[in-house]
Amino acid sequence: MVLEDLTREQVRDWRVRAMKDHQVVFDHIDTYGEPSARRLFSNQLVDQAQRLAGLGHLDLGYTTWGQAR
Template structure:
């Protein structure tokens, strides 16, 4: 399992992320970082669960990341229309 995302301030790797202790500025920083790197959302879900990720990143954003992650298996070089 990959380590959970951490705010910019140095935090001990063993320290748990407590959403209630985050400032509004820290939450916005997490969301900005997740917008640039969706793996942060996936890592957060693996460590803290989907509900926690939805609270931190918003339910809509977590759903969007899941949709995009589901598209990762597509081979864009293949067409279902057969040979041209």
């Protein structure tokens, strides 16, 4: 992906998707590297995704209180 070839609308769409699903950020980093992700999504969004991942907020597995006993 060449960021300079994206239209404003495409950049906006990528950013909206990344705000809704941080996995989009991680997939971009895996494919194109963190510097590219920071250019496309913003430093703030990449930092937020990494911070939340470190706190386990992206872990979709869960146990209800009733199952935890």
